[in-house]
Amino acid sequence: MVMLSDFFRYTVTSTAHLQDVVVDLAAGDYPRITTLLLKDDTALPWERVESVNWRSRRVHVTDLQATVPAPAESLTRAVLAARDILDALIVDVGRRHTLRANDLWLHEEDSQLWLAAADASPWAILRRFGRGLLGRGAERRLVDWKDVEFLRGDPTAARRGHDYHRRITRLQPAEIAGLLDALPYLHAAELLTLIPDPIAADTLEAMSTQRQAQVIQALDEDEAVRLLELMAPDLAADLLGVLRPERAQAFLTRMSDGPRDLVMELLSYPVDTAGGIMTNQLACLPYAMRVGDARRDLKSSICAPDFTQYLYVVDDLEDRRLKGVVSLRDFAVADDHVRIAELMHPEVVSVDVEERASHAARRVAEQSRAALPVIGRGGRLLGAITVDAALAQIAPRAWRDQAPRIFS
Numbered sequence: 001m002v003m004l005s006d007f008f009r010y011t012v013t014s015t016a017h018l019q020d021v022v023v024d025l026a027a028g029d030y031p032r033i034t035t036l037l038l039k040d041d042t043a044l045p046w047e048r049v050e051s052v053n054w055r056s057r058r059v060h061v062t063d064l065q066a067t068v069p070a071p072a073e074s075l076t077r078a079v080l081a082a083r084d085i086l087d088a089l090i091v092d093v094g095r096r097h098t099l100r101a102n103d104l105w106l107h108e109e110d111s112q113l114w115l116a117a118a119d120a121s122p123w124a125i126l127r128r129f130g131r132g133l134l135g136r137g138a139e140r141r142l143v144d145w146k147d148v149e150f151l152r153g154d155p156t157a158a159r160r161g162h163d164y165h166r167r168i169t170r171l172q173p174a175e176i177a178g179l180l181d182a183l184p185y186l187h188a189a190e191l192l193t194l195i196p197d198p199i200a201a202d203t204l205e206a207m208s209t210q211r212q213a214q215v216i217q218a219l220d221e222d223e224a225v226r227l228l229e230l231m232a233p234d235l236a237a238d239l240l241g242v243l244r245p246e247r248a249q250a251f252l253t254r255m256s257d258g259p260r261d262l263v264m265e266l267l268s269y270p271v272d273t274a275g276g277i278m279t280n281q282l283a284c285l286p287y288a289m290r291v292g293d294a295r296r297d298l299k300s301s302i303c304a305p306d307f308t309q310y311l312y313v314v315d316d317l318e319d320r321r322l323k324g325v326v327s328l329r330d331f332a333v334a335d336d337h338v339r340i341a342e343l344m345h346p347e348v349v350s351v352d353v354e355e356r357a358s359h360a361a362r363r364v365a366e367q368s369r370a371a372l373p374v375i376g377r378g379g380r381l382l383g384a385i386t387v388d389a390a391l392a393q394i395a396p397r398a399w400r401d402q403a404p405r406i407f408s
Contacts, residue, residue, distance in 0.1 A: 001107045001108070002108075004021075010052075010057045013058070013060065016038045018038065019041075019082075020080045020083055021033045021035065021082075022037065022078050022080060023079045023085065023115055024079075030107075030116055031114065031145070033081075033106065033112075034046055037080070041069065041070055043069075044064075046113065049111075081115070085150060086104060088151065088152070088153075090118055090143070090148050090151065091179055092120075092143045092147055093147050094144070095147075096171065096175055096178070098179055100120060102120055103118070103124035104117070105118070105142060115145055116144075119142055149194070151183070155189040159223075164194055169195050169196070173202035176195070176199075176206075179191070189216075192215060192219065193219065193223065200227055200230075201230035204227055209239060213243055221250070221254070228259070228263075229259040233262035233263050233280055234280070234281075265280055266280055266383075271357070274352065274357060275374065277357045277389045279384060283312070284320060285314070285340050286313075286314060288339065290337060290338065290339055291335065291339075291340065292337065295336070298311075309327070310371060312384070313341070320380050321381070323344065324346040325344060325345050325373070348373060350373045351374045351385060352375065360390075361394045365391070
């Protein structure tokens with residue numbers, strides 16, 4: 001095994017010197033070195049390498065005349081170890097943190113040279129700039145390459161989909177969000193592009209609003225719109241509310257009718273009112289319906305809301321005058337023939353849509369409920385304030401930034 005910084009001091013036969021190596025990142029857990037780039041701007045395929053003498057630090061080739069010209073413009077799409085990976089930000093998926101690749105560890109096996117690990121220790125920098133005279137034998141902080149997600153800081157590269165293993169999808173959205181907080185926004189957008197849209201939307205929801213705004217504007221507009229549609233409407237509205245008006249309008253124009261209508265409704269309420277902090281994506285049931293029929297109707301609609309702790313009972317789904325509430329537990333164990341009106345709790349503590357946000361949030365906390373419904377004129381059900389939204393209003397800022405989201 002050899003460090004890349006050492007390998008660059010090897011000679012090819014006795015006259016040529018290495019400048020860089022081409023890495024095939026698409027070739028499994030451990031990428032192989034496919035080409036040697038020499039300092040005279042020529043390229044030598046690895047297949048021409050006869051052997052490597054690790055003692056004399058020399059690469060023997062069958063025919064040094066087999067090199068071909070390799071101008072810089074011909075290598076723009078290739079991944080070069082020194083140019084692209086060395087000093088780049090990488091994600092150690094196994095240990096759940098980000099770091100810089102200060103050196104790379106190459107491993108020879110079956111006459112092939114493989115990229116085996118990255119060294120993130122400060123000693124690696126010392127070895128490089130001390131031309132191998134310093135840092136030898138010092139502690140290494142090796143990250144097995146099979147646990148690495150390599151980032152270029154280029155969301156368009158992720159959209160093209162080349163050379164990514166998407167190891168980041170092993171993690172939960174909250175863990176991915178924590179990693180994104182430690183990355184520059186372009187790297188964060190690239191990482192978000194690598195994961196399926198539903199997971200990406202959940203990841204975006206777990207980030208702070210300001211961080212969301214940075215990242216979503218670095219995404220391709222089609223992708224940004226898809227994620228906004230998958231986000232909880234209240235969180236999507238919060239995000240759009242901090243963007244420049246023209247940018248927010250561009251996203252809203254491209255969203256499909258259903259998600260856009262929910263977000264637009266929330267944006268119509270002042271941010272310091274109950275309406276401004278509620279979610280309007282709820283599971284509702286007509287009180288005259290039977291449990292068995294409700295189960296069939298809810299099968300598809302209950303998948304959409306993040307908050308399904310309670311089912312809100314209304315007179316009908318058009319007027320939506322609040323009649324009561326049913327816990328999901330009571331609904332799950334009830335017999336099919338029971339009417340929703342018999343199952344519901346008719347005494348419901350509610351919040352007026354125009355009530356001050358801070359006051360409404362305290363009421364949610366005082367009631368020790370997962371949420372309180374928000375009503376408008378005539379008792380019409382408009383939404384609900386979840387405990388997440390309540391804590392975001394009344395908790396100290398240092399605490400609320402670390403608090404887990406339960407229902408969104």
